[in-house]
Amino acid sequence: MAHSKQTLATAESMAHSQREIAVSEFFLKNRHLLGFDNPRKALLTTVKEAVDNSLDACDEAGILPEISVEIAQTGARRFRVTVLDNGPGIVRAQVPKIFAKLLYGSKFHRLRMSRGQQGIGISAAGMYGQLTTGTATLIQSKIKTGKKAHHIEVQIDTRANKPTILKDEELEWHPQFFTAAPDGTPQLSKEYSQGTCVSIEMEAAYVRGKLSADEYLKQCAIVNPHLCLHYRITVLEAVSTAGTAGAANGNGKGQGAETPANDKKPADAAGAAVAAGAAVAAWITFERGTRDLPKQPLEIKPHPHGVELGMLMQMLKDTTAKTLKSALVNDFSRVSDRAAAEICQRAALDPKARPTHIAHRESEALFKAIGEAKLMRPPTDCLSPIGEEQILAGLKKEITADFYTAVTRSPEVYRGNPFQIEVGIAYAKPGENAEINVEDPVRVLRFANKVPLLYMGGACAMIKAMTGVNWKSYGLAQPRDAVPLGPVVILIHIASVWVPFTSESKEAIAHYPEIIREMTFALQECGRRLSVFLSRRRRQAELERKRNFIEMYLPHLALGLREILALTAKQETQIVNKLHKMLERTHLET
């Protein structure tokens, strides 16, 4: 029967089936591209997207961030992720699009350092929740000027990449999506006078370890010392066995009986979880290490040397400038009046020509002239690195070691985009930190614009740079083409107005030679310092041995001298002290 349906296609029949594909349909079918490959990773990705947004919003608004994250199990293979921040909030009209429309946001069309850049993440998390549980994304937000908060529930119409609003009402600002503690109220350490709370239920799996939300949050605290973070995970003990049974149940479709129905209110859902025997853990708080806000990164304009011909044409078409020269000066960074005049002259173009005219006819000559012009490098005050001091503070707070060092390189440029590399190293005395062993590969903490990267290390420029450094010359063992071994933690951070990720899930940095070179230099600088420390320590150990030698034999010598010279106790002490000093000088200072 199916066979008879199939006929050979013609140009006309093909034309009938050609249609547009909504970007949401595309990513729904390809959700592994967004970090929703499997239930375990889905949980991490959701926490990550929500927290990144909160941190960006607080940073932009100049607010010291305080964020509460709860992961609450609601069924055999279901979890609810709730994230609350004290950020500026979101105006009512923007909420549905921000949370239920892919490729929507404020960060894509500008060159400014921020954690988010694509306008995909949080909507993708909501779409994943919707796909796997049929539920909606719940949002509450209160802005400073508003009297009440708004409570909105949205789903994404995946056929059209548009939000479908299921609920939209005003209410008192009281973030209510958290699992109620046994006494019926969520326990947060602080009052939130404004902010945003988002809550998504999804099919997920919680596994502790290096790829978990816990690890992500811990690393977040290291590179964001101004962040105060509360965290709590609630596991349904009643279904922990049922969960296993469900997972084993063929197509992985076993749904625990505890799964709340879709139309229940969130508060009920939370209540149900508790009723079913949830172990509501206490809040863990990562206190802030500083109350200093990080430097506000500035937005910049594109640098002419990073703009391709097609982009140049587009910019000339779009400009509001009236003349070619003013377009060059206003729309690009680092083009002075004089440089603009020189470019026009080189290209044999009239500086007063209309830009749109140039776009169509003489853009290639202009492009060539720009390429040949000598221009200052892009401005670099648009970057907000963590800073050597803060990296050291973060490492010291989280990692027990006896040597720490950090390097923040000067900004550099790839394809016209400024970027900056930072590296920190912590070295523990072998055997003194159980988490990092001498025989194991060093532990690498990767960050991009202050966001921890946990997956896809193998594809990342950071690991590439690390394996390229000759660590043996710095005193660490290193298998061929691999990261070094040793009781070491290495932190690498890239800050950029546009971080070039290898995929939409933003897990690894693309292999730009300029970027790898900067990483290599930073790693080598830290490596040299480590090497100095290690050889000094080797020398100190040597000294220690000599000192022990003196300490051991001096009393015997003193005893001998006293008998030979018939010294008093006082004289003996004096002589011993003198001898001690003399021997130390002779032996230890050479």
Add this chain to the structure above:
Amino acid sequence: MAHSKQTLATAESMAHSQREIAVSEFFLKNRHLLGFDNPRKALLTTVKEAVDNSLDACDEAGILPEISVEIAQTGARRFRVTVLDNGPGIVRAQVPKIFAKLLYGSKFHRLRMSRGQQGIGISAAGMYGQLTTGTATLIQSKIKTGKKAHHIEVQIDTRANKPTILKDEELEWHPQFFTAAPDGTPQLSKEYSQGTCVSIEMEAAYVRGKLSADEYLKQCAIVNPHLCLHYRITVLEAVSTAGTAGAANGNGKGQGAETPANDKKPADAAGAAVAAGAAVAAWITFERGTRDLPKQPLEIKPHPHGVELGMLMQMLKDTTAKTLKSALVNDFSRVSDRAAAEICQRAALDPKARPTHIAHRESEALFKAIGEAKLMRPPTDCLSPIGEEQILAGLKKEITADFYTAVTRSPEVYRGNPFQIEVGIAYAKPGENAEINVEDPVRVLRFANKVPLLYMGGACAMIKAMTGVNWKSYGLAQPRDAVPLGPVVILIHIASVWVPFTSESKEAIAHYPEIIREMTFALQECGRRLSVFLSRRRRQAELERKRNFIEMYLPHLALGLREILALTAKQETQIVNKLHKMLERTHLET
């Protein structure tokens, strides 16, 4: 000055800058996601996308494909890629969207095996050409029922992801984008009475080798034995040094003086290339190995066990069926009347209920019931594997070896999607094929829906499966966790209605356990056969040695017997023959 612009954001100010991001803007900024990381890869990706489309169109229309591919250098760092096919052509109204709109096509919304599936590739190639050279995509197409061909030139409006039509006219069908040979006409081996010709100029680099368009086309011919392929590359000798100078010229912006201006006609552009001293190579033709068309793959409906809750809800909302039961039977594969009734009963739902009603209220119960229902596995006649015979023919045609084997596994299912794995192995006697050495890793040819995959092997499930097989037990050396070594070529093919790629550039297969398992089985089966061959050959070598022994000593023995027994020459011959037979029986058959 820049500093003064920066003020702290508020919810209101943020709302102002929030806007939609066109998918074309997104991929323009992230073009490495689509395989346009660098000039070399851009060339391959463009050839690949155009050829894949041509093959898909011919296969769907039941036409024996004949495709001509030309790569012609037009400037120091510029190339024009032109691909002509004898497919069904494209109706005029569809041309602009197909070539200048991302996420547009006929293949995404169906479950049918095809090379393309996303509706991104060829428009992305055009967009890359536009970005790097400012030129338009040129298309000529003639459909069977049309008298004339249409000639269309399009660019993509990247702000809106919409085509901008620069030219749209009717003309005689005579594909004219190829570089004119010295006598002024393109030389093709055959007449094309209908078809499509697309031509894109772009910044690119041509490098021979394992990652080149040449290699892609060669592998294409192996797995598409019904394809007749003409190929030609034209290099501008006059700029081969200028090209190097251009590349060294700082920001990689050096444009050769030969670069034709944008507004020239394509024929002029080609003429200019010749005038500048192009070496127009002869066409190379990969002849077809068979005139049999591959089996037409059938379109199937989703299998209920591969559908997630959110998708089930969407399908129930969208269905044209009037009742729940008929929706289950009509919109899914493998749901009989009886199975549908059983599912409804399990879920305690009325089979006559309206599907939209179920979608909103009881979809979860339905979902659970579907998960528990026993259903036949998805139909597998939707797949069109290459076939063992064709794999052997392809390998024999292209690779000199003395042992060949191939395995086509039965279809299997991942996440509701049928797929099928095929493996072929060619083993050359050590030293007899200079391209494959004993000490080197085996050469792996990876294919997905008959498309060669050249990049990202390290991330591919195929390599993962290969390193997981114990090749030592089949007679090949194998370093730990690596592909085996030896004078061997291994071909792996996955055919599926939806190939799960790890990125939009479609270079590697995601690590689904079901898929890796099937690959492992197929590799092991081929490995066993190779092992049988290798041990038989070892035995034969042994036999050969024994036979040589007999041949060597028999004449001496005969001479001795003749003298002792005073035999005639005839008797001697008889005895020698008898001895020969006897010795062979005794020694060689044990």
